[in-house]
Amino acid sequence: MYISRNWLKDFVKIPDALSAQELGLKLTMAMAEVEGFIDQKESLQGVVVGEILEIKKHPNADKLKLTVVDIDDKKLNIVCGAPNIAKGQKVPVALVGTTLANGLKITKAKVRGEVSEGMLCAEDELGLGSDHSGILILDKKLVPGTSLAKALDLSDIIYEIDNKSLTHRPDLWSHYGVAREVAAILGEKLTDYKVKNFKDGREKLEIKINDFQLCPRYMGVVLEGIQIEESPDWLKRRVEAVGMRSINNIVDITNYVMLEIGQPLHAFDYDRLAGQRIIVRTAEPGEKIKTLDDETRKLDQEMMVIADAKQPVAIAGVMGGANTEIDNKTQKIIIESANFNHVSIRKTSAKLGLRTEASIRFEKSLDPNISELGIKKAMELILQVCPQAKLVSRIEDVKKFKLAQGPIELSFDFINKKIGQEIEPKKVIDILSSLGFTVKKKKNGIEVTVPTWRATKDVAIPEDLVEEIARIYGYDNLEVKMPQAAMERPEVNKESELERKIKNILAYGFDMTEVYNYSFNSVAQISKLGLKINQYIKVSNPLSKETELLRRDLVPNLLDNMVLNNRFYDDISLFEIGSTYLKEIKAFKVSDKQEKYLPLQDKWLGGVLQEKNNDQPFYIAKNIVAALLNRLHFDYKLIKNNQLPIFAKKSSAIKIMINDQELGYISELADNLYEKLDLDSKLAFFEINLTKLAKFYSDEIKYKQIPKFPSIDLDISMIIDKNILWEEVQDIVKQTDNELIRQVTFFDVYEGKGIPTGKKSIAFRIEYRSDNKTLTMQEVQVIHDKVIKNLEKKLGGQIRK
């Protein structure tokens, strides 16, 4: 929103010594964020009025012209491309060395071989409007050489205020509202907003409101003898200065009043209104309206409209209809000054995708009392601008509303405790009074009545008043103070601690790099992997195909990472820790009030890796998982597995068991996917449920005594069937003597030359050790022979000697 400093000065004294910047800063610090300002004088420095003396064709360019422009003391040659210039016109000339409002720096230059000593400017280049269709043509009477700011009497400073920071302040969407704040901040007096009273006309205007909840107030008045024409300069300049386009005198007046006190108004062409009645109602099923912007809009039964005897003539509080729009032929008008329910306006505006200056204000919940100020101010201006106009009806006023003005009671102690500093009772009362609150002093505090313009929902509780006091007092004036709190140790978040450890081990122990992927999957991505779309939670309003589904596994996105990085790297090893979303399992409650649940959102650890010349990356993945779980002292087992996600290779799969619960898997990519995904190197991955893992995590380590007696290691090399698993071999060995056989370590497997087909040679070491004595070779040999016998018997193995 734009605010004009000159306009503010209508209502409050602003010392000239207070610079544009200083006032902006004061507003930012106490009211709402000022995003910037334009000092018209400064931004037009170096721009003067010029008269076009000559126009010639540019010898080297069809669209360009050569002009000679008189700026009083000099005649300048200027190259110009605009279509609308003519000899004798007065135009704005930016002189060499000038920097325009849009940042353009004017230099002496050759344009296609012709010298140009300045630039003729369009409206937008000067920051005076948005028009770029041609050069701004000035009044003929202006004298060449005069500075443009002086010639146009532009001496204003325009502040831009961040709309977002005004979301909660219906009163600040107007100059009068901001002036009130300026008065409070500067300690100046705010001029009362005065409107004239009028003698009623005789005609009747029938107004009917169906639901006062939706429309608490509707005021209307009929004026005739209206002549629609261009607005006088002062009016034009004011509305244009704050970024609105001048349309005609009546529309400009309605906008002027809105900009001044925040009440949106609308003018209907009386003669085009069927039955000359106004009905405020919700739309009928199937009703449509063509709005002022020439769009035909479908209405629904929740949308509020202004209707005449036949049809809707406006979408209430949002935009007028084309059917009753005023135009050059209009002579008789109805001025509407109404108040609409903020929720209804916001919903309608959102549904139609139509936000207007009016709807932006109504959705903040305006004070119904300003409707009266608005209509009277508009009438005053209309009668001033169209002296022949005449009031022909009563000022009709249909209303039913009640505001929650309090009073709100609060103690000085409460105020001081919330702020953290003692503030003089007198200061408290002065601040609130300056903002329009009525304050009654009580024994230990105050009783505050909220002014109507703050009573629509903005100020309702004591805390709201604390804010008023503190911000005007000045946050900068508060002394900072550390809280006094008990020195309690924070509860440890086990999952987050574990997550941190895992990340460090994987990155700085196993050369893996951490990625962050989105929580989304696309339908295409999921179907490519052969997964079922209907298992996934669907986003109901995705902006792009990439955000259609919520992920159930980390692997699909990690696979995409592999595809991307394959273009630049041979060996890739990535991991991610992130949430997954499973709709079939209940987790957190949706609220403390109902037995409904959010989907399960466990965090998982996912890893994926490849090495260029290694076609068994599975073993690396397994190594990493085992070393990780070992380092973190989990009680884990890695067991051959058949139940796997569809994108995994069934024959190379392990399930990860922690405390006998299955918490994850290790596998390779299913064979059919390499081509589909355009991947070359063999790829392995693993996933572990981190949320569940954290439940078993403890950083306790129990030291085991270092063996007192030496061990004897014996190796075995045997030929067995190819598909016998190491796990089976290991089990048979261990079961032979659970006490003395301490470890069975695999060290080699071989297939091929010298080994019969369908067989493999496998070699491993057995560690024999006793806790009570030094074993003799003879003792060990007895057990070892038994091991060999068992292996031969159970596996049909053939020991290589």
Added chain:
Amino acid sequence: MELNIKKIKEQAFEEIEEIKSSEEWQEIRNKYFSRKSGELAKLIKDVKEVSDDLKPKFGTLVNQVKEEIGSALDQKWAELEKDQSKNLDKDFIDVTLNIDKYKLGHLHPMTQIQTELEDIFKSMGFMILDGPELESDYYNFEALNIPSWHPARDAQDTFYVEELPNSGKEKLVLRTHTSPVQVRAMQKYGAPLRCVVPGRVFRNEATDASHDHTFYQLEGLMIDKDISIANLVAVMKEMLSAIFKQEVKVRLRPGYFPFVEPGFELDFGCLICQGNGCSVCKQTGWIEFVGSGMVHPNVLKYGGIDPDKWSGFAFGLGTTRLVMMKYSIDDIRLLQSGDLRFLNQF
């Protein structure tokens, strides 16, 4: 006497000649130069016993010999050093070559910053909490004093998901901020409470170099007796000074968030221009960084905490923004691209 000196000198020279290692060298050096039992020390003792008129002569002689032996030792040491490098040519290696047997991976920059922040807050007695990313409308909006009609919802383009059987009629959203954890934490832990919630949040908007639909925030909450605006400023100042590892200036100005009252925007003094104005702070000398405020009594009530007994402050900051500021990253989308050319830099 003279003969003795000569003998020792010759013996020393012979022995020095025979030295093969630094250990032997040390041994020989000790043999002659040890202050108590060294041969030279003995000679000096002997000199003291000769008659006064002979003292200067022998004294000079001993000193001369001492010097000679010393320089012979020095020379030997230099020879030994040379000898150690004798095999240079035979065992030549190209020391400018590299192998990459040992490599380290990389942690995501967000993880690194988040870890730093968590440590700061842990040191100040805050718990680290987390909450569901797919959240109910209730916790994301309603319980934060943002009813369905509230205009603040416009500012947060929200991802909604399909209706799910387990969730009944409740609308589910991808949380638009980490603030829902405020109420969940209050309900779980009650007051007093000190916690921070780092986490992933979502906005359903078109992406470009400075906007992504997924980014990270850190939410903080402190509830105790008589917590005031002055306390909030003090803690924020401490927090920002810890983040930037230097004393920072902060300023508070009005800001609007429905779940706090009063609400503030908290700026810190630009560290690049020291507040003089530069392109980073848009010439203002200040950088908007933390949204904060005193927890709204309605929110305390939703959290099951009595607003007459307890008060608190809450704050939120953009960790993604912090990461981008810290490393001068110019495209937010790189953070979730999985691109190693980016990640390997951290």
